[in-house]
Amino acid sequence: MANLTIDGKEYEFPDGTSLFEACREARGEALPHFCYHPDLSVAGVCRLCQVEVEGMPKLTIACNTTVREGMVVHTRSEKVKRASQQILEMHLINHPVDCPICDQAGECGLQDQYMEYGLYESNVTQATKVLKTKAKVIGPQVILDQERCVLCSRCVRFCNEVTGTGELGIFNRGDRALIDVAPGVELDNNYSLNTVDICPVGALTSRDFRFVKRVWMLKSADGVCPGCATGCNVRIDHEGGRVYRLKPRRNPEVNGSWMCDRGRMTYKALHDERRLTEPRRGDQEARWAELQDELATALDKGALGLVVVSPHQTLEEMYLAVRLAGSPGKVVSGPADAGMREGDSLLLDADRTPNRAGLGVVGISELAGKDLAAAVAGARGTVLVLGGDPAADAAVAAALRQHGRVIYLGTHGNETAGCSSLVLPGAAWAEKQGIFVNRQGRWQAFQQAIARPGNAREDWRILAEAVGRQDEEAALGSLKSVRAALAAAVLADPSIDLNKLPEHGFAPGGEN
């Protein structure tokens, strides 16, 4: 442990802590910086996080200094202020200041920090700036503007250290130095958009998000990526009932600061034209009010033959499916290998469903395609398909068609919807709250970001109502009560409040 003084107050930090992090904690906000990133190596090139340490002849950069016993650090002294002003002035010499057309405007490190620490009356009278390439497409996802770059080298370090692909590099020297890809190389890996996230200015921007929205118009909700079993924590940026982008939310236990490009594109399915918005009976649109009685009879414990739950559903919905069927034997999932593709060693899992581990939590068994088809064929009574697309398997599709009395509660007009006599529009992941259990067995809750399209309803509510019709004492009127019942049913310690899961997720049996 090291005792040190920051801005006149005593603090204690473990040995080896970077002075940057110590100052972040002491000040309540980070020091101005461009190149420092907690999940990357220290480069110390932007020179912005300089602090005054008593006993040192000159200012020192906090990111490349570790705390030491007896250090006396000043982060707000006049000297430090002047230093950051001068550094920012230097960074701005060749910056084009084309904020009006820059997608980064609003979340730009240069904007924010110049606002706070900048030198408004610059000494630089240089009339022309060094011109570099603008709007250069360097990969399928990323576009590069070399003029805006402040050469912090975060992107270069990311490609070297995290993905190990090394597409980007800094070329030339002095004020002609620029970020670029080597000739003939493209920034084409599944993690390329992380370079956009970590770019503190608008040098690297997303082609997918390019000119779509100004960022200050977006609202955010905390989500969990539904793209694979990893369950990267994401921030859902949305506005006016549309999701515009997903950004990784830092969770050192799961995804660090990163997420894959494939996961970022999962939002597009939310606004797919195949989205179900109205209940349909056969080819005809129906209204929820008309279906009340029909659902009551069809989803009765006695009338329900089989529930096929997709691993895309939330944990609450899986639990309610079991409650509704009465016995775990009548609830299955499958086909077992659906969603299995190739993964990688970093984040992307071979299992492209977000909640397969949840099936195990509530005790739902997975069947292979052939077995599922047999189970459907053998089901006496209604078959309720909850989400997913089991009918993508031809055998299951045939069995569902054969069976005839199939209710599909899902989000998209897919094969399974085509095989069903009654199709109910449910809520997709960004349109409801829920819990996904990732491949580590970590329970992660996510918030609702946008409204459901048309007359779609939350799946858990439909199921909870059906349960309530059979068991008047179930009292599952709110998600809170469903979660309480779920905790009581599956957790060793039922006192855990599933509405307030820890920030980094909750692993039953694990240390948190």
Next chain:
Amino acid sequence: MTIVWESLAKIGFMFALIMGMVVVLIWMERKGAAYIQDRTGPNRAAILGIRLAGLVHPVADVFKLLFKEDITPDGRHRALYNLAPWLVMTIALSTYAVVPFGDFLTVAGRQVPLVVADLDVGLLFILAIASLGTYGVVMAGWAANNKFTFLGGVRATAQMISYEINMGLALMGLILVFASLRITDITAGQADLLWGWLPKWGVVVQPLGFILFLVSVFAETNRNPFDLPEGESEIVAGYHLEYSSMKFALFFMAEYAHMVIGAALIATLYFGGYQIPWLPRPALEAHAGTLLTVKLVAVALVSLLIALLFMRRVQREKGKFGDARDREPVLGMGLWLVVAVAAAGALLLKPWAIGPAGASVFASLAQVGAFLVKLVFFAWLFIWVRWTLPRFRYDQLMRLGWKVMLPLGLANLVVTALVVALV
């Protein structure tokens, strides 16, 4: 049988008079308000480009209101909601039955009294019927199922009841002076002269009573400064808020009909009704020839003057608009010239040598004319006051009614009674 036809003719005349007055009053209200406020007022509606100084606007309004959608609120009391505007209008019209608009007209040797119903309790009839008007207002307010209309109805009721008492008290003095409840008697009584030179008008013998009555009539007709039942700033439009189309038009017309009856009552009870001051009926008949001649000459001269004024406009405003509106001054000049020529032409018929039958008819018409002049003036007074005074606050209204006017009315009554008893 004749009496039936006579009555129908008189009712018809009264109805036409009131309806005609309503149109004229609406025009007077708009133009008067505009001129008082230094505006030009309505001047757009036109027939073939002729605007008649805004007189075409009421016509346009009628067509608009007739063809407007009749929007009715949900949750209304259907029967009362539909009944209210008719009730208000009917009651407003009924009061006229007892107001004499002239002395008598000699038709085929019979003297036809120029009043629809010469009731011996005419004043009581007026007070009774006027109180019924409250029902229409409170019905409209309640039946529309709207808090604003309801408040308007409640306000109207409280206000009308408060001021009816003052109205009655003011009239009591008058009744004592003229010793009759019959309105024709009261009017006839005002033909006399006091001390040989002052007309014995109600306003002369009952000055305080007149002021109290005037204020009460303003309050009874819900006109400014007593138009709280429809105070826009607080309750939108008050009791008729939920009415549209012709039903609204009925309320609107009823307001003006009330004004006409108010003006008629003021003129009849306090300003001698159809009596022309210093020219009682016998004098009128005796000097009919001279008076008619003077009148025709006066008409001819005045018309000529107006025509000349129009001629000035013709010259000054040549081609001002570049459309049909340019013809208006020409038309006005022509019209007044025709009147002048007609009046001058009538002189050729030797009006100074009019016979006794003609003299009687002239006297009757002159008296009806005098009544109309007074009626129009007091109707104008309503408009004039409206565009001069601001609206009372409700507590001020009640304080004035109960704490100022009621004691004054009682005092007036006592003093009048003493004077009448002593003289």
Next chain:
Amino acid sequence: MSFEGLPQGSGAKEKSFKESLYLWEVLRGLGVTLRHLVRNIFHTGEMPTMQYPEEKRVYSDRFRGRHRLTKREDGSPRCVACQMCSTVCPADCITIVAAEHPDVEIEKYPDSFEIDLLRCVYCGLCEEACPCDAIRMDTGIYEIAADSREKFVVDKDFLLNNTTDGTR
């Protein structure tokens, strides 16, 4: 109602008996209105009323009328679709859809630029916010009328050539 203890304004001074009767004051008021009435009947031409469609008021050059989009020398809009105007707009009446411009020097331009004139409050903040002098409210046009709400939503082409009366 009593307001004892409250400071009395100059209007709340004791009334004389004549004033407390109000009658005289009412008559004086009637006199004032009658004076205006008579003067206006005989001097119709001196009334300040403007016969609007025929006569029009002359407004200052700084009057904020309907918006226009300024052009570059080649006739394309100066707007770079930065959406500062729609951000600052208190009435939220500007809708811009940005697109990639083929000229890399311009880079961003408005694919569509719509203003809902019914929502606009003519505050001029969009002019203030614009970094490119692309939107101006100097047309002086204030006669904005149409027979449907849709017609009040004016598009980019309209705003670029916004010199005539009426709406779209």
